Amino acid sequence: MRTPIIAGNWKMNMNPEQTAEFVKAVKNDLPETTKVEAVIAAPAVDLPALLENAKGSNLKVAAENCYFEDAGAFTGETSPKVLKEMGVDYVVIGHSERRDYFHETDEEINKKAHAIFRNGLLPIICCGESLETREANKAEEWVERQVTAALKDLSAAQVSSLVIAYEPIWAIGTGKTASADQAEEICGVVRKTVAKLYDETVAEKVRIQYGGSVKPANVKELMAKENIDGGLVGGASLVPESYLQLVNFNK
């Protein structure tokens, strides 16, 4: 059985004071980690406040990005080794905003995945097509290619433990959610891709999130789908009440 994983992705929206307030507001109402994993991915500058306030609670902590080297002359980058030392659990990589605005390539995303595992963290690897690609009927092959590139040379055990987030770019921050069927269809393609690259056992274990305008009103319908094991949530994760409704979707 795959444990559902709901992760808020705060993007560049919070400061340390807001972070502390948020965690205080949610920490006592989070689900047991064995029932639903509740995660917040925060900017590097907010991670100390997030970790400090989340101590002893069921909240898991993710970074929104990291570099693929552990240390060295890489001005402005975040070390996966230091993230691990700080107590971070997950690192989001390959978000479409990072691919588009910061020109991250499939090869870099794959190197980051290896660096994350090397340091004992787990990646949440994002993939997803643009509206143009969807309208050209190429969403499936696009996502299959992104997933294949991101997983290159990872072991079966590593892939069994990671998370893949399918986020169609046209549904991010637009209020336009993919329908539950559209989301399920491509999450199914992600799982099939993993089965093709590894085997059915690995594919059964990998957790797949849907992201793109997930909110309390649609989370249940999405989570009821066979291949959707969680959500990666932007806007609706910024407010404690709505975050709590999301992570407690099955109560």
Ligand SMILES: O=C(CO)COP(=O)(O)O
């Ligand atoms: O990009 C997203 C999460 O990573 C989705 O953002 P929204 O939930 O704001 O559409």
